[in-house]
Amino acid sequence: MRAFESIDELVAAKGEHLGFGEWHEVTQEQVNLFADATLDHQWIHIDVEKAKQGPFGGPVAHGYLTLSLVPYLVRDIYTVKNIKMGVNYGSNKVRFPQPVLVGARVRAGVELLDVTDIALGKQLVTKVVVEIEGNDKPACVAEIVSVIVP
Numbered sequence: 184m185r186a187f188e189s190i191d192e193l194v195a196a197k198g199e200h201l202g203f204g205e206w207h208e209v210t211q212e213q214v215n216l217f218a219d220a221t222l223d224h225q226w227i228h229i230d231v232e233k234a235k236q237g238p239f240g241g242p243v244a245h246g247y248l249t250l251s252l253v254p255y256l257v258r259d260i261y262t263v264k265n266i267k268m269g270v271n272y273g274s275n276k277v278r279f280p281q282p283v284l285v286g287a288r289v290r291a292g293v294e295l296l297d298v299t300d301i302a303l304g305k306q307l308v309t310k311v312v313v314e315i316e317g318n319d320k321p322a323c324v325a326e327i328v329s330v331i332v333p
Contacts, residue, residue, distance in 0.1 A: 184202075184259055184260070184261065184262065185201050185202055185260065185261040185262075186261070186262050186264060187261065187262065187263045187264065188264050188265065189263075189264070189265055190263060190265075190266065190304070190305055190331060190333055193261075193263050193295070193298065193305075193307075193331075194298045194305070196295050197295055197296075197297065197298050198294075198295065198296075199294070199295055200292065200293070200294045201260055201261045201293045201294065201295055201309075202260045202261065202292070202293065203260065203290055203291065203292045203314075204256045204257055204258070204259050204260050204290050204291045204292075205256075205259055205290060206288040206289070206290045206316060207252065207255070207256060207288060207289055207290065208286065208287070208288050209244045209248075209249075209252075209283050209284075209285060209286070209287055209288075209289060210285065210286070211231065211242060211285045211286075213244075213248070214228050214229065214242060214243075214244050214245065214248065214285055215228075215229055217244075217245055217247075217248040217251070218245070221245070221247065223245055223247075227239065227242065227243055228242055228243060228244070228245055229242065230242070231285075239282050239284060240284070241284050241285060241286075242284070242285045243282040243283060243284055243285065244282070244283040244284075244285065244322075246279035246282075246323070249279065249283055249289065249313055249322050249323045250274070250277060250279075250323055250325060252289070252313070253291060253311050253313065253323075253325065253327060254271065256289065256290060256291035256311075256313060257291050257293055257309075257311060260291065260292075260293050261293065263331055265333075266304075266331050266332060266333055267332045267333065268331075268332050269329055269330065269331045269332070270329065270330050270332075271327070271328075271329060272306065272328040272329055272330050273327075273328045274325050274326060274327055274328065275308065275325075275326035275328060276324075276325065276326045277323065277324075277325040277326075278323070278324050278325070279322065279323055280320045280321055280322070280323075280324065281315060281318060281320035281321060281322050282322070283315055283322045287315050287316065287318075288315070288316040289313050289314060289315055289316070289322055290313070290314055290316070291311050291312065291313050291314070292311070292312045292314065293309050293310070293311055294309060294310040294312075295307065295308075295309055296308045296309060296310050296326065301330065303330055303332050304330060304331050304332040304333045305330070305331045305333075306328060306329070306330055306331075307328070307329045307330070307331060308326055308327070308328055309326070309327050309329070310324070310325075310326055310327075311323070311324070311325050311326075311327050312324050313325075
């Protein structure tokens with residue numbers, strides 16, 4: 184965990200890779216719950232037997248499930264002390280180069296691309312790469328936009 188004592192200390196880290204989070208196993212239960220929450224019940228996600236015969240050899244997580252895991256996956260990478268709050272503002276670019284098979288483990292790495300002043304405080308743009316354990320291609324590459332309020 185990289186702990187920044189202040190926003191100014193975070194600003195000074197612009198351009199740096201901030202580290203990697205812990206591995207997280209993507210389970211079928213998690214995929215099924217995401218399917219229920221989003222009403223996306225495509226067979227490649229929830230029909231285990233049919234998915235075994237499909238193009239990926241088994242059920243895969245929704246791409247947007249992988250993206251939705253980003254706040255969880257980055258929570259142990261860095262923190263900024265002495266702030267009121269940090270909020271998700273959105274994403275600039277998002278790609279899903281490799282599907283995540285159910286049972287695979289994923290983790291995130293974070294690079295601080297930009298920090299700009301806004302009315303509420305600072306806007307951060309980070310490049311988050313969600314890796315799949317044992318795979319050369321990432322599951323997700325996204326530019327995540329966040330706001331930090333002093």
